Each structure stands twice: as structure tokens, then as C-alpha cells.
Amino acid sequence: MQPKFILTLLIMLAAASLVTAQQKTTDDIVSQPMDPEIYYGHLANGLTYYVRKNVSPKKRAVLYLVEKAGSLQEDDDQLGLAHFTEHMAFNGTRNFPKNDLVNYLQRSGVKFGADLNAFTSYNQTYYELTLPTDSMQVFDKGLDILSDWAGYMTFDPAEIDKERKVILEEERLRLKTANGRMNVQTLPTVFNNSRFAARLPIGTDDIIKNCKPETIKRFYHDWYRPDEQAVIIVGDFNPRQVVKLIGQKFSSLSNPADERQVIDYSIPPAEGTRVKILTDKELPYTYFSMNVRFPGSKTRSDVEYLERMETALLNYMLNSRISEIARSGNPPFMSASAFASSSFGNTDEFSTRITPKPGELERSIKVVTAELERAKKFGFTEDEFKTAKQWFLRGRGAAFYDIANHPSSSYADEYKRNFLDNEGIPGLEYEYNFTRDNINKLQLTAVNELMGPYTSDQNRYI
DSSP states (O other): OOHHHHHHHHHHHHHHTOOOOOOOSOSOOOBOOOOTTOEEEEOTTSOEEEEEEOOSSTTEEEEEEEESOOGGGOOGGGTTHHHHHHHHTTSOBSSSOTTHHHHHHHHTTOOBTTTEEEEEOSSOEEEEEEEESSOHHHHHHHHHHHHHHHHOBOOOHHHHHHHHHHHHHHHHHHHTSHHHHHHHHHHHHHTTTSGGGGOOTTOOHHHHHHOOHHHHHHHHHHHOOGGGEEEEEEESSOHHHHHHHHHHHHTTOOOOTTOOOOOOOOOOOOSSEEOOOOOOTTOOSOOEEEEEEEEOOOOOBHHHHHHHHHHHHHHHHHHHHHHHHHTSSSOSEEEEEEEEEEOSTTEEEEEEEEEEOTTOHHHHHHHHHHHHHHHHHHOOOHHHHHHHHHHHHHHHHHHHHTGGGOOHHHHHHHHHHHHHHOOOOOOHHHHHHHHHHHGGGOOHHHHHHTHHHHTOSSSEEO
16 A cells, blocks of 8 residues: 555545644534434433435435443443443344344345444444335334344343353454554553543453353443433435334333433543553554544534634645655655544544654654644645645535435434534535635634644653
8 A cells, every 4th residue: 555545545534533622712602503304303211313314325224223331331340241232232132032133134135244233332332234225124123123222132141151252252353463462552551541441342351251141231221221322214214204113112211210320431631741662573564653632622513613624624734744755755654644533531632643664663753743843833834725725625515516425324423423422413515505605714823723732742642
């Protein structure tokens, strides 16, 4: 893979989750309007739903069940059981004993991995189904499956014992790689010894091997509840009918009488710079990462969207400069990038990442950090700023003018972020019109000022 291609890819990825280091001075945030095409609401039990008609792809629908629960919610005797619970969703529910759920979906043409999946992280768990909508029987059963996951898993002890081996093998395969082994060792440094460092979603071997069914059921009872759940359905269907089906399938769910408080865990700041150096005989290359962490931001209002645009423009201009180095006669790195993005624990980060050529670690670091220092000291030029604004506006315009082909999964992901992080979802038309009308109001001086906090030597880890 050529450096130019890698850098271009990283620029686009960085721009997809943009943040700003600027602090808000007021809590009076006027939220952007919600896309009027979304059917949004809450059932009486507190469950949140998002429904939208979309015909890309035709005669298909994406269904998500999203839980505001992950490994951070685990008690000390439950390490890994958020992930274990996710596995048990495919091993027995009220309507689908043992492996009947997977077998039924496979008979209906649903492929595990491509159309059926689940994921557990620190503060979320979600389940994803992609179903045909030209068969109402299969689509209706899909909502039964989501409802079963939300409140009617069975946790058969025999199925739990079978799944222990699957999870332990998953852990073994992860730690079999050099990257897997090294990532585990970096956690105390990356997360500043916070709860995140002690709650890796895969858990511990001892608990996975020996936990009692009651311990897993306790996690499920405490955290799988409608007031912390969302159902997201996007696809080629009548949205009013789907909203009605959600009411029928999910209204019977109830919240526990002894509700536990959901804690929004954060990563505390740390003075100075923390450094972690790791080696592994199986790692075929050297990798350098420098990250400055700062308080996280949301994108809910027009003001915050303008700040997001500023960060996107900075990301683009900075990585364009690094791309110029990559196109030079003898760059010291195979790939390099520097960008701001969202992170864990109510924080954002400015990250500098370098994969140097063999023997070129020191020169790579000097070359890239010199570019950061140059941007910090002298800023960017008006020509660079103009090019970046044109790039950003073209991207928003391309998404809007191709709205008919915007995939259902992308909409579903947006609504998931709204539920979990309160990110705005005004819609592609609003975003394009707002960008077009306001991008030339942005000031280069404000963008240049971002480099100060982004290159701080405080709350930094390498």
C-alpha cells in the first residue's frame, strides 16, 4: 500500500469523526432540528425508537438493538460478562431455544457476520440484523428476535458452559497476535489507570471459566432494560407500520424495580507525558503514536457544527502537508497522519501516528513533529484554507446529491450515535445547506489557534 493512499484514507477517516478542543462557555445549547424523515419516539416503558424509510438497498432493512451497557457496567465478579451476554443472545431466547435463532435466520437467507452481528464495547452493546422486507413473516420475526434479545434471553446453564470455550478461544486468538498482546499492555497508559483500563470487554479467563449462571443473569437483569435501550430500523418499508410493530413487540418489556444508576465514566486528565515502550518478536514493523487528550465535545448545535468544520479543515490541511512529504523523494516513513478525533470516556484526542521505514524511527518523528510545530508557530495559508473549504463543501454536496443511494446502515449508525452520545441528526440536506451557507464565515485565525491545545505536552501519552 503506497504512503499517498494510506494518508488519503486516514484523512477521510479522521474527518468522519471530527472534534474540537474549544471549551463551551454555556450549557444553553440550541440543538439542531432532527431530520423530519425520522420517526422518533419513546414507548411508555422508556424504550427509544428510530424508524426511517430508505430504499438503498431495495427490499431490505437494517435493524439495531442498542444497549447503553458494556464492560464499564460490570461488577468486579463480572469481568467479561457484558461480552458473554452478547454471545448468549444467540444461544437461547423465549421464542428461539438454543441455536434455533441462528438456524431460523440462516434458513431465511440471513448470513452470520454479513447480515447478523453483535458488538460489545466499554459503554455499549448492539445487535444488528439485515432482513428482507418483501417477506413480512421474516421481517416480523426479526422484531421478535430483537425483543427477545432486549428482555427474554434464557441463559440455559448447558449453553453457558458451551459458550465458555468459544469466548476463551476468541481471547486466545486475539492474544496470539503481537498487536493483541501489546494493546493489552498499553491500557494503563492509554486510559490513565481509570476504570477503562480495568474493564477490557473480553474480561478475564478465570471469570469466563468459572462464573455462575446467576452472575451473568444479574448483569442482564440490571442493565438490559427498556429505559436504556433503543430500537433502530431503517429500510424499504412503510414506517408507520413499523412504528406500530415496535409498540406491539416491545411494550411488554419492563424496567427492574431495583434500578441501578448508570454512571457516565470518564478518563481523568494526567499531568505531563506518559510513555510506554513495547517490543514483541513477532511484530514485523515499528509503530509510533503520540496522543494529546482533552475534554470531549458533542455535535448537537449549529455552533458545534461550525467547530466541527474548523477541525475538519485543520485535519485536511495538516495531512495535506504530510502527504507532500510522503510524495517527496525519500520520506522516512511508510505512513503518517495527524488528526483530531473522538475518543473514550468523554474525551477527544489529537493523535500523531507514524509507521517509519526500517531504521528511520527518529527521523520520522522529527520530520512529522516539525510539521506540527510549523503549523503551530506559523499557521496555515489562505490558499490552503480555501482548498480545504472547497474539499469539505464538495464532500457534503456529494453526500446530499447522492442521497438516494445513502445506505440504510449509515443512517442506522448515525441514530445509534444520537442515542449513545446525543450527536445531532439533522439530515444530509440540512448539513449541506448549512455548510454551503456558513463555511465562508469561518476564520483561518480560529483554525490556526487549534494547534495550541492539540500540541500540548500535558495529558499526553506516547
